[in-house]
Amino acid sequence: MNETGFAVPDVASPPPVMKKRSPLLEFVISVWRNSKGKVGAIIYLVMIAIAIYGRFFPPYSPTDVQFSAYAPPSYAHILGTNYVGEDVFSQFVYGSSVSLMVGFTVALATMVIGTIAGISAGFLGKLTDDVIMRVVDILLVIPGFPLLVILSAYLPPTIWSTILILSILSWPFHARVIRSQTLTIRRRSFVLSSKLSGLGNFRIIVRDLIPNMLPIIFINSIFVVVGAIVAQAGLAFFGLGNINSINWGTMLYWFYNEDGILFRAWWWLIPPGVGIMLLGIGANLLSNAVSEVSGTKRQY
Amino acid sequence: MSGNELLEVKDLSISYVTRDERIDAVRNVSLTLEKGSIHGLVGESGCGKSTLATIFLNLIYPPARLVGGSLRYFGGPSGEISVLELKAPELRRYRWKEVSMIFQGSMNSLNPVMRVYEQIIDAMIDHDYTFEEAMLRVDTLLELAGISKRVKNLYPHELSGGMKQRVNIAIALACEPKAIIADEPTTALDVVVQSQITRKLESLRRDLGLSILFISHDISLVGAIADKISVMYAGKIVEVGKAEEILNTPAHQYTIALLASIPTLKSVESRISGIPGHPPRLNTPITGCAFADRCSKAQNRCRTENPELESISGDHFAACFFPGGGSNS
Amino acid sequence: MLTARYLERRVIYLFITFFIAVSINFFLPRLIPGNPVFTILLSRYGNQIKPQYLQLIESELNLRGTLWQQYVGYMSSLFLHGYLGVSFYYYPATVSSIIFSHLPWTLFLLGTATLLSVFIGVSIATYIGWRLGGKADSLISSISIGLGSLPFFWLGLIFQIVFGLMIVIDGQHLFPIAHAFSASVYPGLTFSFISSVLYHSALPIITLVLISFPGFTLLMRNTISTIINDDYVQMARAKGLRTWRIKKMYVNRNARLPIATSVALAFGSIVGGAFLVEVVFSYPGIGYMLYNAVTTSDFPLIDGIFLMITITVIIANFIVDLLYAILDPRVVLE
Numbered sequence: 001m002n003e004t005g006f007a008v009p010d011v012a013s014p015p016p017v018m019k020k021r022s023p024l025l026e027f028v029i030s031v032w033r034n035s036k037g038k039v040g041a042i043i044y045l046v047m048i049a050i051a052i053y054g055r056f057f058p059p060y061s062p063t064d065v066q067f068s069a070y071a072p073p074s075y076a077h078i079l080g081t082n083y084v085g086e087d088v089f090s091q092f093v094y095g096s097s098v099s100l101m102v103g104f105t106v107a108l109a110t111m112v113i114g115t116i117a118g119i120s121a122g123f124l125g126k127l128t129d130d131v132i133m134r135v136v137d138i139l140l141v142i143p144g145f146p147l148l149v150i151l152s153a154y155l156p157p158t159i160w161s162t163i164l165i166l167s168i169l170s171w172p173f174h175a176r177v178i179r180s181q182t183l184t185i186r187r188r189s190f191v192l193s194s195k196l197s198g199l200g201n202f203r204i205i206v207r208d209l210i211p212n213m214l215p216i217i218f219i220n221s222i223f224v225v226v227g228a229i230v231a232q233a234g235l236a237f238f239g240l241g242n243i244n245s246i247n248w249g250t251m252l253y254w255f256y257n258e259d260g261i262l263f264r265a266w267w268w269l270i271p272p273g274v275g276i277m278l279l280g281i282g283a284n285l286l287s288n289a290v291s292e293v294s295g296t297k298r299q300y
Numbered sequence: 301m302s303g304n305e306l307l308e309v310k311d312l313s314i315s316y317v318t319r320d321e322r323i324d325a326v327r328n329v330s331l332t333l334e335k336g337s338i339h340g341l342v343g344e345s346g347c348g349k350s351t352l353a354t355i356f357l358n359l360i361y362p363p364a365r366l367v368g369g370s371l372r373y374f375g376g377p378s379g380e381i382s383v384l385e386l387k388a389p390e391l392r393r394y395r396w397k398e399v400s401m402i403f404q405g406s407m408n409s410l411n412p413v414m415r416v417y418e419q420i421i422d423a424m425i426d427h428d429y430t431f432e433e434a435m436l437r438v439d440t441l442l443e444l445a446g447i448s449k450r451v452k453n454l455y456p457h458e459l460s461g462g463m464k465q466r467v468n469i470a471i472a473l474a475c476e477p478k479a480i481i482a483d484e485p486t487t488a489l490d491v492v493v494q495s496q497i498t499r500k501l502e503s504l505r506r507d508l509g510l511s512i513l514f515i516s517h518d519i520s521l522v523g524a525i526a527d528k529i530s531v532m533y534a535g536k537i538v539e540v541g542k543a544e545e546i547l548n549t550p551a552h553q554y555t556i557a558l559l560a561s562i563p564t565l566k567s568v569e570s571r572i573s574g575i576p577g578h579p580p581r582l583n584t585p586i587t588g589c590a591f592a593d594r595c596s597k598a599q600n601r602c603r604t605e606n607p608e609l610e611s612i613s614g615d616h617f618a619a620c621f622f623p624g625g626g627s628n629s
Numbered sequence: 630m631l632t633a634r635y636l637e638r639r640v641i642y643l644f645i646t647f648f649i650a651v652s653i654n655f656f657l658p659r660l661i662p663g664n665p666v667f668t669i670l671l672s673r674y675g676n677q678i679k680p681q682y683l684q685l686i687e688s689e690l691n692l693r694g695t696l697w698q699q700y701v702g703y704m705s706s707l708f709l710h711g712y713l714g715v716s717f718y719y720y721p722a723t724v725s726s727i728i729f730s731h732l733p734w735t736l737f738l739l740g741t742a743t744l745l746s747v748f749i750g751v752s753i754a755t756y757i758g759w760r761l762g763g764k765a766d767s768l769i770s771s772i773s774i775g776l777g778s779l780p781f782f783w784l785g786l787i788f789q790i791v792f793g794l795m796i797v798i799d800g801q802h803l804f805p806i807a808h809a810f811s812a813s814v815y816p817g818l819t820f821s822f823i824s825s826v827l828y829h830s831a832l833p834i835i836t837l838v839l840i841s842f843p844g845f846t847l848l849m850r851n852t853i854s855t856i857i858n859d860d861y862v863q864m865a866r867a868k869g870l871r872t873w874r875i876k877k878m879y880v881n882r883n884a885r886l887p888i889a890t891s892v893a894l895a896f897g898s899i900v901g902g903a904f905l906v907e908v909v910f911s912y913p914g915i916g917y918m919l920y921n922a923v924t925t926s927d928f929p930l931i932d933g934i935f936l937m938i939t940i941t942v943i944i945a946n947f948i949v950d951l952l953y954a955i956l957d958p959r960v961v962l963e
Contacts (some may be wrong), residue, residue, distance in 0.1 A: 034703065034858055045942075090779065095786075099712060105740075118728070120946070135864065137642075138645070138646050138649050140894070141646050141943055141946055142650055142653075142895040142897075142939050142942070142943075143898075143900040143901065143938055143939060143942045144897055144901060145898075145900060145901025145904055145905075146900065146901070146904070146919070146934070146939065147653075147934045147935070147939075148925065149904075149919060149931070149935070150653075150654075150657065150931055150935040151657070153923055153926075153931050154657055154658060157662070165932045167937075216926060226778065231901075232782050232906055233780050233783075234780065234781075234901065235784065237782050237905060237908070238905075238908070238919075238920055238923055239920075239923060239924055252728075252780075252782065252783060252786070255784065255786070256782075256908075256909070260808070261784075261786065261789055261790060262794075264721070264790055264794055264795065266787075269783070269786055269787065269790070270787075272783070273779060273783035273784075273787070275781060276780055277778045277779050279778070280775070280777070280778020280779070281774055281778055283778075284774040284778070296853070303753040317944075357867045359863065359866060379657060391869075392869045392870075392871070393869060395866075395869030396867065396868045397869065400867070400868075401867050403860060403864055405862070405868075408859065408860035408861065409861050409863070409864040409881070410864075411861040411864075411865070411878070411879055412859055412861070412880045412883065412957075412958070413883055413956075413957060413958060414879075414887075415883070417877075421866040422868070422870060422874060422878065423869070423870065424868060426868070426870045426871050428867065428875060429795075455958040455959070457958070457959045471868070472688070491949055496772075508760065554784040592648055
């Protein structure tokens with residue numbers, strides 16, 4: 001409509017009727033129906049299944065050292081053995097549970113901290129916004145890996161230290177994305193109408209903001225999972241964190257430190273990398289699928 | 301055919317085809333733009349008028365798809381051109397040199413990272429002007445568009461909405477086209493600027509002998525400057541005729557309803573009556589008159605038979621089985 | 630546009646970030662209970678240190694007085710003298726001397742890899758950006774996604790095995806797997822030295838580039854796919870402009886803006902990659918030194934390297950901000 005009023009009445013289409021089905025269920029179903037989404041989801045479901053159940057059925061104990069060292073793949077050891085004769089396949093399966101646990105725990109922490117910080121900044125504005133965003137800006141500028149290294153060097157070498165440090169470092173990016181989403185959604189009319197109808201801030205956040213942010217929260221968290229696994233592997237490679245825990249990162253640490261290169265033990269090197277790459281590809285597929293079904297784009 | 305045509309659209313159909321559905325946005329439309337005239341095209345948003353506008357420069361890109369029809373251009377040096385059959389290089393030369401366009405949402409149609417003059421001269425340089433000629437013409441064009449020539453070194457974000465629109469007019473005039481397609485050129489501008497821009501277009505027609513297709517949802521605005529008016533509804537032209545005929549003796553019930561919804565000075569106190577109902581979605585074929593569901597005079601026949609454009613008087617055509625009955629004079 | 634006001638704001642921001650990085654460096658060791666720096670020193674050399682020197686060591690490590698006095702002392706020695714302390718492991722070498730002799734190698738890897746990644750990423754994206762949905766698009770997008778998901782050091786290890794050990798031509802390995810230059814050449818501006826440096830840097834740089842460029846490709850591709858539908862590109866088409874002009878002046882000029890911001894962010898992640906790749910290839914940059922410092926618990930060196938690389942990244946970001954302001958006329962103040 002223009003301001004003259006001498007206009008053809010702008011007959012907009014009727015407002016979209018709120019669907020009765022839970023938005024979360026709706027969202028999951030539509031991602032699953034997307035072909036990329038399906039492949040991505042299958043990759044993750046298989047990996048999670050291996051991580052959860054695999055440790056109960058490995059062919060050997062991952063710390064069983066009675067086999068010959070540096071043995072290439074064979075029928076008995078489909079991925080060969082490592083420097084002390086541990087079965088690489090069993091280590092990979094067992095290690096996946098620790099790696100995925102790190103990834104998902106960090107993602108969960110990041111989503112909770114980042115979403116709360118981002119919504120607070122975007123919804124409360126003013127001083128809260130200023131303080132949170134300055135912290136976010138500064139944390140984003142400091143190079144991540146060196147900061148990870150220095151923090152890990154000072155904290156006790158446990159897997160929980162690593163999880164804590166990774167969570168501290170990955171929330172700012174998510175908070176920034178959530179803040180800008182909050183600002184956008186806030187401007188849309190339905191939040192306004194919720195406000196007019198007298199709903200409190202908290203109910204607006206739970207009823208309007210969060211459901212609308214599900215796609216971007218999902219996209220961000222899936223990349224945090226992968227990012228955390230890669231970062232943990234990098235730290236382990238530096239000998240930081242608990243190097244005696246069995247995970248994809250420490251497998252690579254021992255490969256490097258026990259001359260896996262000189263023995264050309266590719267069977268020991270390839271599995272952790274391929275595991276990480278599969279998760280990365282799965283994350284991208286899922287994120288593309290979510291973008292396609294929801295129209296939300298991944299933020300860089 | 302009087303030999304006075306500049307652009308002639310015939311039996312044009314354009315659809316938007318996606319994986320899920322197909323929307324027939326323009327259905328079998330014919331339209332003629334005469335030399336040196338202003339032709340108004342009026343309709344509600346979503347009636348297909350902007351889609352129709354894109355055909356004049358053959359800017360049909362997926363998901364839009366040309367289903368059928370032709371567009372002939374009579375203003376070229378070598379006689380008649382069938383625009384939709386032009387190969388890419390000829391089409392490029394035809395664009396802007398023969399017909400140019402002022403876009404809907406033209407606030408965003410300037411490139412944010414180029415200075416104003418750069419966006420004026422690039423069209424000329426790609427249409428056989430030398431750099432010096434083009435630079436010399438910049439001041440003239442800005443003056444024609446009614447804006448200070450100082451803006452030429454500015455970036456679009458430094459201009460107001462009205463100034464941007466004048467820059468768009470200057471760009472549209474750059475290659476001395478015979479016709480300009482103005483798609484909602486005044487939407488999003490305030491009332492004063494709106495009438496300035498409208499008057500500017502009118503004076504350009506007079507001074508340069510331009511033909512203008514003026515597209516708007518605002519029938520009173522179009523009525524003020526157009527020689528002829530076409531009314532579009534649900535992808536079809538439902539009425540066409542001289543501006544005063546359409547305004548004074550509208551024939552199609554949709555046009556009548558449209559005119560009735562304009563608040564006049566006399567009716568200022570009475571409620572502004574919109575047209576009840578919604579236009580039909582164009583994703584399924586329509587039988588009968590598309591307006592029938594909203595029409596107070598609709599009969600059974602309107603729902604089963606397709607009304608064709610028929611002469612009411614002379615050049616005045618309407619696609620309505622029960623024309624007339626309403627007068628706005 | 631680059632205005633004085635913008636410049637001023639950026640410079641202030643630069644100093645605040647810098648100041649905070651320095652503060653992290655100061656507080657971190659002091660917040661951990663039982664200062665690990667001191668503990669490590671004592672546990673390692675405790676029996677060699679005469680008790681009367683303990684105070685001297687404490688003041689050398691700036692651990693005497695109140696926290697505030699320590700802070701002032703730390704800041705003044707850092708800002709006035711550029712003093713970062715003495716390395717435990719390479720004693721008596723100062724941390725700053727160690728960093729400055731190794732930083733150039735890291736900057737060489739980082740700079741080359743970043744520039745190549747941006748160049749390759751953007752070139753590929755401009756190619757497929759105009760052929761969206763085609764075979765080339767889906768092929769390159771998939772490869773990019775796969776490559777970009779790999780850990781830097783893993784790919785480095787794979788390259789070492791494949792190109793450094795497995796492939797042998799005329800009894801020679803294809804590429805060296807360690808060090809920055811061959812032991813048989815002397816550093817200097819000679820052809821043999823430079824070619825040896827380039828030869829040794831090939832695998833590390835290829836590793837970094839292969840993992841970094843896909844991010845730029847995907848970002849640029851998505852940016853282009855959005856811009857192509859923008860009104861001003863439609864208008865450019867309508868204007869009958871030549872295709873190269875539409876690409877260059879309308880699409881690419883606008884697409885390079887998000888790339889500029891992402892270069893700054895990606896630079897930080899390439900730093901991490903470079904550090905890991907340096908370790909894999911025993912490349913004598915500060916990442917390799919950091920690794921050594923971590924394995925020897927050389928805390929002053931860890932702190933110093935963190936500070937230096939942070940400053941490097943902050944300055945790189947600052948430069949990108951300025952570049953961005955020059956590229957985008959709309960930037961006046963955020």
